[in-house]
Amino acid sequence: MIAEEILPWYDKHARELPWRLSPRQKRANPNVLYADPYRVWLSEIMLQQTTVATVKGYYEKFLASWPTVNDLAKEDLDNVLSAWAGLGYYARARNLHKCAKVVADELGGVFPDTEEGLLKLPGVGPYTAAAIAAIAYDRPATVVDGNVERVIARYYALEDPLPGVKPQMKECAQQQTPYERAGDYAQAMMDLGATICTPRSPGCVICPIQTACLARKSGIAESLPKKAPKKEKPTRRTYAYLFLSDERGALLRRRPEKGLLGGMTEVPTGDWVKQGDAVRNPELDHLAQWTELEGVVKHTFTHFHFEITVLTSKISQNLDGIAEAVQGAWAHKTEFSGLALPTVMKKILRHADYI
DNA sequence: AATACGTGGAC
């Protein structure tokens, strides 16, 4: 069994993380057995497809701004999106806020303490439900994230490729899940995957579960888990129209509620063409006199490359009429920190030397 | 089942 080897290792080597009650802390505070479910939930949502290093700062900021789920539930969505700006996968922030409202308004501010109950919450899928159940409530839930998949694939030498092999991985992981210390075990597995059983150059020689690891025995650890080949990313192109006023700043607007960068703030752009050169937008063109900046802003999203040619125009008249025409609002650069500006939009503003 | 959905760091 993995647990017998990995729990003693975790007791010695657990990383100190802002959202984690370390084994040492647990011993020091025997009355506080498990972590605050709100903090576990907040950290787990942030950690979805996002590195620990990136999450730390955001987590501290959120916890300072909204110490409880009730505080978060009362906040305006736009302020949550602003605090989330730069972290990516913005549906997480929209679901985070929606979930906080559900917990505050319908569940008395208390998170469900079962996988089944947690799974019903917006933004909480199989991984996160299991993680909260295990870490916050010490329930013997089987936590399977990318780390656990890698550890299990190697431990059992599962050579079939992802994602097809996932059910088999889940089954193997389930076999290993202990009834005692399930929260520590889950975190130990993830720590092991993050620090020793890494994608490249795994540290098999110092691994606490090396003895029974079949992939290590066969010398194929680094090649597992196998993955289906990736598809090539297409390149989309557009023009960004940066209206600038000496008095009132830049003209920005809110993106549609759903989809890419949903609800976030943007510089107005033309269509994002899926093939060929960017196309000018006649309706935006005729609102001002445009200067095309040198170079192109490049940004890569999950499933496409993006190239933006930036146009700027100095506006001194009819500021409100233009704002109305683009369904936007003027914002001083001093106010940008309070806006929900995603990284790609900051790149555009930076390219125009405006931030 | 397959695709949409961000970003920054490592190599």
Added chain:
DNA sequence: TGTCCAAGTAT
């Protein structure tokens, strides 16, 4: 520079 990858979820 390009590719891979990170504590996945929703549809």
